[in-house]
Every structure is written in C-alpha cells, then in structure tokens.
Amino acid sequence: MELLSGADMLIRSLQDEGIEYIYGYPGGAALHIYDALFRQDKVKHILVRHEQAAVHMADGYARATGKPGTVLVTSGPGATNTITGIATAFMDSIPMVVLCGQVASTLIGEDAFQETDMMGVSRPVVKHNLSVRHPEEIPEIIRKAYYIAATGRPGPVVVDIPKDMTTPNERYEYAYPKKVKLRSYNPAIRGHAGQIKKAVDMLLAAKRPIIYAGGGVILGKASDQLTELVRMIGYPITNTIMGIGCYPASDKQHLGWLGMHGTYEANMAMHHSDLILCVGARFDDRVTNATEKFCPGARIIHIDIDPASISKTVDADVPIVGPVDAVLKEMLSLVKEAKEKPDADAIASWWKQIDEWRAFHGMRYETSPDVIKPQEVIEMLCRLTNGEAFVTSDVGQHQMFAAQYYKFDKPNRWINSGGLGTMGFGLPAAMGVKLTHPDDEVLCITGEGSIQMNIQELSTCKQYNLPVKIINLNNQALGMVKQWQDMNYESRHAESYMESLPDFIKLAEAYGHKGVRIEKKEDLETKLKEVLAMKDDLVFVDIYVDRFEHVYPMQVARGSMKDMWLSKTERV
Amino acid sequence: MRRIISVLLENEPGALSRVVGLFSQRNYNIETLTVAPTEDETLSRLTVTTSGSDKVIEQITKQLNKLIEVVKLVDLTEGAHIERELMLVKLKATGSQRAEIKRTVDIFRGQIVDVTSSVYTVQLAGDSEKLDGFIQAVGTSGVLEVVRSGVSGIARGEKVLSL
Ligand SMILES: Cc1ncc(C[n+]2csc(CCOP(=O)(O)OP(=O)(O)O)c2C)c(N)n1
Ligand SMILES: [Mg+2]
Numbered sequence: 113m114e115l116l117s118g119a120d121m122l123i124r125s126l127q128d129e130g131i132e133y134i135y136g137y138p139g140g141a142a143l144h145i146y147d148a149l150f151r152q153d154k155v156k157h158i159l160v161r162h163e164q165a166a167v168h169m170a171d172g173y174a175r176a177t178g179k180p181g182t183v184l185v186t187s188g189p190g191a192t193n194t195i196t197g198i199a200t201a202f203m204d205s206i207p208m209v210v211l212c213g214q215v216a217s218t219l220i221g222e223d224a225f226q227e228t229d230m231m232g233v234s235r236p237v238v239k240h241n242l243s244v245r246h247p248e249e250i251p252e253i254i255r256k257a258y259y260i261a262a263t264g265r266p267g268p269v270v271v272d273i274p275k276d277m278t279t280p281n282e283r284y285e286y287a288y289p290k291k292v293k294l295r296s297y298n299p300a301i302r303g304h305a306g307q308i309k310k311a312v313d314m315l316l317a318a319k320r321p322i323i324y325a326g327g328g329v330i331l332g333k334a335s336d337q338l339t340e341l342v343r344m345i346g347y348p349i350t351n352t353i354m355g356i357g358c359y360p361a362s363d364k365q366h367l368g369w370l371g372m373h374g375t376y377e378a379n380m381a382m383h384h385s386d387l388i389l390c391v392g393a394r395f396d397d398r399v400t401n402a403t404e405k406f407c408p409g410a411r412i413i414h415i416d417i418d419p420a421s422i423s424k425t426v427d428a429d430v431p432i433v434g435p436v437d438a439v440l441k442e443m444l445s446l447v448k449e450a451k452e453k454p455d456a457d458a459i460a461s462w463w464k465q466i467d468e469w470r471a472f473h474g475m476r477y478e479t480s481p482d483v484i485k486p487q488e489v490i491e492m493l494c495r496l497t498n499g500e501a502f503v504t505s506d507v508g509q510h511q512m513f514a515a516q517y518y519k520f521d522k523p524n525r526w527i528n529s530g531g532l533g534t535m536g537f538g539l540p541a542a543m544g545v546k547l548t549h550p551d552d553e554v555l556c557i558t559g560e561g562s563i564q565m566n567i568q569e570l571s572t573c574k575q576y577n578l579p580v581k582i583i584n585l586n587n588q589a590l591g592m593v594k595q596w597q598d599m600n601y602e603s604r605h606a607e608s609y610m611e612s613l614p615d616f617i618k619l620a621e622a623y624g625h626k627g628v629r630i631e632k633k634e635d636l637e638t639k640l641k642e643v644l645a646m647k648d649d650l651v652f653v654d655i656y657v658d659r660f661e662h663v664y665p666m667q668v669a670r671g672s673m674k675d676m677w678l679s680k681t682e683r684v
Numbered sequence: 685m686r687r688i689i690s691v692l693l694e695n696e697p698g699a700l701s702r703v704v705g706l707f708s709q710r711n712y713n714i715e716t717l718t719v720a721p722t723e724d725e726t727l728s729r730l731t732v733t734t735s736g737s738d739k740v741i742e743q744i745t746k747q748l749n750k751l752i753e754v755v756k757l758v759d760l761t762e763g764a765h766i767e768r769e770l771m772l773v774k775l776k777a778t779g780s781q782r783a784e785i786k787r788t789v790d791i792f793r794g795q796i797v798d799v800t801s802s803v804y805t806v807q808l809a810g811d812s813e814k815l816d817g818f819i820q821a822v823g824t825s826g827v828l829e830v831v832r833s834g835v836s837g838i839a840r841g842e843k844v845l846s847l
Contacts, residue, residue, distance in 0.1 A: 231698055236709045240752045243698070260752060295847070296694060296755040420746035423739070 118247030139186025141213030167197020172544030188226030203531025239267030264299030303434030318387035327354030328392015376473035405672035506562030536565030620652035716834030
C-alpha cells in the first residue's frame with residue numbers, strides 16, 4: 113500500500129471519486145491541501161474571487177450536470193463566506209461537498225487565529241457535516257461525504273479538516289473505500305407497491321386531475337418517465353419553478369408553472385382539480401398560498417424520496433416514499449396494464465375548461481412603442497437561442513420574467529435559487545455551467561441589484577475564459593422590492609432604488625470583457641444577435657427596461673390558488 | 685399531546701447538538717431531555733419529552749430520522765410503556781417538620797439520602813406526575829433546591845429498541 117500525507121490522501125480521494133473541478137480560495141489552514149493540489153494535475157482548481165461564488169459555481173455545475181460539486185476553502189472567514197452558498201444549495205437539495213480548512217486540532221476551542229466553529233455554524237444548513245479526527249480517516253470521510261451528498265434527497269455536506277490532519281511529513285496507508293457503511297442512513301430505493309397501486313387507481317378514476325411536478329423530478333433524473341406517463345395518460349401538468357424543464361414547456365399538456373407568479377391556467381387548474389399527483393415537490397408556501405384554502409376539492413398523491421416532505425404543510429391522502437424515477441416507472445406499467453381507462457368525457461370537458469382559462473390570460477403583457485419590456489427581452493432571447501440555452505438567474509423580477517417567458521423543453525437548463533432566493537447566485541452559477549459546457553450558450557439573466565452582489569467574479573471569468581452572456585435587465589431599482597412596496601405600502605419606495613449605478617460597460621471592460629448597452633427598442637434584436645454571435649467573449653449586456661413593470665400573475669397574499677392579480681388593475 | 689420519544693444515536697461528538705439544534709431550528713418544543721451511552725458503546729440513548737399536535741409529532745419523528753446519526757427511534761407514547769424520572773430535593777427540615785417530611789417521603793416511596801440538623805436531601809423516582817405531586821405535598825415554601833433528571837422511558841413487554 114501507498115503511504116500518503118493527509119493532504120495527499122484528500123486529493124487522491126477526490127481523484128478516485130472522479131472529481132473534475134473544485135472551486136475555492138486558499139488560506140493558512142488549507143495550505144497543505146493546496147500544496148497537494150499543486151503537485152498533481154487531475155483535479156482542476158478554479159480560483160474564485162469570493163468564497164460564496166465558489167459554492168454557487170459548484171452549485172451551478174451540480175444543477176447542470178447532476179453530479180455533486182466540490183468546494184475548498186480555508187478556516188474562519190473562508191468558511192463563513194461559504195454559508196450563503198451552502199444554504200442556497202441546501203434549500204434546493206443540491207449535492208455538493210464543501211471542504212473547509214480548520215485550525216489545528218490542538219488549537220480548537222482556544223479562539224485561535226481564523227478559528228470558527230464551522231461544524232456548528234453550518235449545521236442548520238447542511239444535509240450533514242463531518243470532522244476529520246485522524247488523517248487515516250480522510251479517504252473514508254470523503255467517500256461518505258459524496259455518498260451522503262448525492263443519494264436520497266441530495267444536499268450539501270461540509271467536511272471540516274484541522275490543519276494537523278494534513279501535515280506533509282506524516283504519512284499513512286492509503287486505500288479508497290469501495291463501499292460506504294452507514295447503518296443509520298438507508299434512502300428508499302423503491303416505493304410501496306400497495307400505495308402505488310392505490311395511486312394509479314385514483315389517477316385513472318379522476319375527473320379533474322392535474323400533475324404537479326417539482327425539482328425532485330430533475331434531481332431524481334426522472335423527466336423521461338414523467339413525460340412518458342403524462343403523455344400516455346393525457347392529463348394536464350404544471351410544475352414548480354424548480355421543476356422547470358422536467359416536462360417540455362412547448363407541449364400542449366403543459367400549463368406552465370404554478371404558484372405566486374405562476375400562470376393563470378396552472379393556478380386555476382390546481383384550485384379546481386379533484387386529484388393532484390405531486391411528484392418531487394414540497395407544497396412550498398410560494399406554491400400553495402394559504403394552505404387552509406389550498407385546492408379544497410382535491411385528493412393528493414405525493415411521491416417524494418424524503419418522507420419529511422410529505423404531509424409537512426399539506427396533508428397527502430396517498431403518500432409514496434421512494435425515488436421518483438422508480439415509482440413513476442411502476443406507475444407507468446400499471447397504467448399500461450390497467451383495464452380501466454381514464455373517463456374520456458370528464459377529461460375532455462376538463463381540458464375544455466383549461467383551454468378557456470388559457471385563452472383568458474395567456475401570459476399577455478402590454479407592449480410599448482418605445483420602452484423595452486423585460487418580458488420581450490426574454491421572449492426574444494428564447495427565440496434567438498432556440499430555447500436551448502442554459503439560463504441562470506439571480507433573484508427579483510428578472511428571475512420571474514426569465515422563468516415565465518423562456519420556454520425550456522429540457523431539464524437542467526433553468527438554474528435559479530428557488531428556495532433561498534439568493535441574489536448574487538446567477539453569475540457564479542453560470543460560470544460553473546460554462547466551464548463544463550463550453551460549446552453551449554450560457555445566459556445569466558440578472559438585475560442591476562443582484563449582479564453587484566458577486567460582480568467580482570468577472571475577474572475569475574477572465575482568468576478561466578468563461579464567455580457567458582450577462583443579460584442585465586436594468587430597471588434601475590430593486591424591482592421586486594419596489595413592486596411589493598407599490599402593492600402593499602402605497603408606493604413608498606424605502607431603499608429600493610439603486611442610486612449611483614456604475615457604468616456596467618466600462619466595468620466589464622475594466623475586467624477585460626466586452627460590454628453592450630441597449631436603450632432603444634429598435635436596437636434590441638440586432639444588438640442581441642450581435643452579442644450572441646460573439647462566441648468567445650463574455651459580454652455584459654446592459655438593457656434599459658421599463659422601470660415601472662410588475663410581474664403578473666401574482667397571487668393575492670393569504671388567498672387561495674385562484675386569487676390573483678393579472679395586471680396592476682385586474683384582480684380575479 | 686405530551687410524547688416521549690426514545691432515540692438510538694451514534695455515540696459521536698456533535699450528534700447531540702444536531703438533535704437539540706433540530707428542535708430549536710424547527711420551533712419544536714423540548715420539555716425534558718436525557719442522554720447517556722448504552723451497553724453498546726457506539727450508541728447513545730436519548731429520551732426527549734415534547735408536545736404538539738399529531739402533525740407536529742409526525743414531523744419531529746421524520747426530521748429526527750433524517751439526521752444521519754439517528755439510528756432508530758420510537759414514540760413510546762404510542763404503546764404501553766414505563767416512564768421514570770429521578771429527583772433530588774433539598775428540604776428545610778427543622779423541629780416538627782422533620783417527622784412530617786419523613787412521613788411524606790415514605791408515602792411517596794422516596795429516601796432521605798443526606799441529613800443535617802436543618803436540611804433533608806430526598807431522592808425520589810417515578811413518573812413526572814408523581815414527582816410534581818411530592819413537591820406539592822411538602823409545599824414549595826420548604827424546598828431549597830430541586831434537581832430532576834428528565835424522563836427516561838422504555839416500552840412494556842417484549843418490545844425492545846435495539847439495532
Ligand atoms: C441576498 C439577498 N438580499 C436581499 C434579497 C431581497 N430581494 C429580493 S428581490 C430583490 C431586488 C432585486 O433587484 P434586482 O437584482 O435589480 O432585480 P429586479 O427585481 O429589479 O429585476 C431583493 C432586494 C434577496 N433575495 N437576496
Ligand atoms: Mg433591478
């Protein structure tokens with residue numbers, strides 16, 4: 113057996129785990145590890161400009177590829193800077209491993225230089241965290257960390273590594289474990305057959321059914337099974353903002369996404385349904401609106417890998433704990449074999465009703481002869497990229513417009529911070545995607561507020577040549593905050609204006625990139641085409657959009673699914 | 685409703701803080717908490733008494749089960765079970781009080797485990813209600829100090845919580 117130092121074992125473990133990239137930032141407690149990284153070339157390290165961005169990069173990578181991302185930072189401030197990123201990944205169940213340096217074990221508890229209790233600080237926002245107590249444990253801990261991060265309901269795992277665990281001249285026998293033994297962690301591998309049968313019976317008997325799919329379908333790599341089942345059975349489907357792409361948006365059975373800013377037809381169909389088949393979603397408050405008024409006539413089947421997601425906010429009539437792909441596959445074969453068929457008349461009249469709702473609103477918005485509407489920018493981008501780009505977003509109105517007007521037919525292409533709503537996510541996430549998808553178009557749709565939260569990463573983009581396109585829907589305001597103030601605070605715009613905005617074009621140029629400003633509506637299409645033709649450049653596209661636009665539909669606070677504002681003046 | 689949840693936990697540093705953290709993080713309430721290693725030194729047994737609606741209790745058990753270090757758990761209140769708590773009480777005991785306290789201790793099947801000229805220290809085991817009852821019986825005015833262990837519990841009959 114080979115003898116390796118703790119630091120070398122760590123890097124070897126990453127190699128043996130098949131890790132291609134790690135995103136990070138060095139510092140004292142991590143220097144033995146950085147030295148081990150330097151002496152090999154299998155695992156590539158990407159040096160960010162702020163640790164939060166390293167985590168979002170790993171996150172973007174994970175969401176686009178379905179594989180866990182990896183982060184390496186130093187102790188103290190390096191570790192605490194990752195917290196927002198870790199919390200973001202935790203809320204959206206994104207697999208990742210965050211390796212944190214720590215002061216030497218002999219110093220822990222003494223308030224040593226750059227000591228932070230990262231195990232304690234990270235505990236509420238990780239799936240699990242592990243601390244290295246002996247260098248020999250490193251291979252097993254790394255194996256466990258990736259196993260826990262990527263299986264069951266995925267999530268971030270932190271590994272805390274005191275500096276003396278990586279001392280260069282102390283060597284130990286290295287072997288990477290093939291298997292992990294964890295007696296207390298056994299994620300379900302199939303759903304309960306009886307429950308699945310019951311669900312299929314209910315599904316076939318329903319008169320006003322709807323499928324409500326979530327991010328779990330994408331994480332569980334079950335888009336194909338879902339699409340096949342939905343097409344075969346002919347029912348309407350909606351999905352959460354996290355589930356975008358799990359079913360083709362351009363398909364007629366797709367009603368768009370649901371919830372606070374969901375489509376009129378999706379929210380109406382949910383409210384009036386008699387059966388909801390929920391697949392890998394969690395009845396989040398941004399979806400259900402007031403739970404006591406939620407879908408009064410619906411029985412609920414809920415499939416989820418995480419039992420704690422079932423009946424947490426809304427009670428399920430038929431809970432099914434299991435991986436979505438396996439459960440859907442079983443449902444599919446039961447539907448195929450079933451003697452009963454869906455009630456054709458009932459389903460036809462249900463569709464007739466849904467089509468009326470569709471025609472009633474249809475995601476319309478007012479256009480203007482001279483002002484650029486944010487919605488039309490997104491529609492144009494979707495057209496110009498054939499709906500095939502990877503799109504990351506930040507948080508705010510631009511995020512909702514991007515999700516509403518860019519039509520995704522494939523999973524893993526819409527990448528946003530849905531659960532935590534983290535401004536500053538978009539650019540680093542786009543970088544993580546671009547690194548592994550150099551030939552694909554990667555758009556970061558952002559706002560002038562959000563982009564400034566991780567703008568320093570333009571420097572990382574230069575270093576690693578990451579020609580993403582930054583689409584800044586510049587409304588010169590914290591637009592989403594302003595919208596709420598318009599609607600709930602009589603337009604008192606407390607701190608929601610972005611005064612003294614930088615010249616983004618010059619800023620991009622200062623970092624060595626290109627910048628394009630679009631102010632006139634007649635320039636929009638030509639300039640966007642030019643930008644998309646600049647394949648090898650990062651282009652910061654600063655688009656001056658309508659400053660007064662609101663996002664609609666918008667559910668009325670504390671109402672039911674069907675209570676919505678459809679424009680500034682129309683309430684249903 | 686009050687529940688007694690018994691948990692087998694990996695006997696590892698940090699495991700307990702995860703359980704306690706979960707309760708505060710998710711706004712669940714803890715009334716008592718006891719924890720100690722078991723005959724299998726790799727495991728600790730933790731007992732927590734809590735209260736909440738059925739929905740909340742269901743979430744508590746599901747969320748606890750999600751913790752990687754939780755090996756197994758049972759809600760003892762779902763079946764017949766035995767519940768015990770240990771209490772040590774220091775009581776003012778002078779003059780005629782001494783005999784009176786002694787009698788009460790006997791009725792509650794407690795023991796006086798330490799004596800000075802003015803103080804009795806009493807040890808009492810039982811379910812939480814019995815311990816409350818004792819304090820009531822002796823009257824709070826004479827109580828100098830109380831320490832309670834929190835509830836431990838075990839199922840009646842053949843049922844065991846083990847690996
Ligand atoms: C880190 C963080 N801080 C604060 C918020 C609250 N917030 C939500 S949207 C928003 C405004 C975003 O402004 P901008 O990026 O310009 O987007 P716009 O809504 O104008 O499109 C704010 C402040 C948040 N989501 N994240
Ligand atoms: Mg803005």
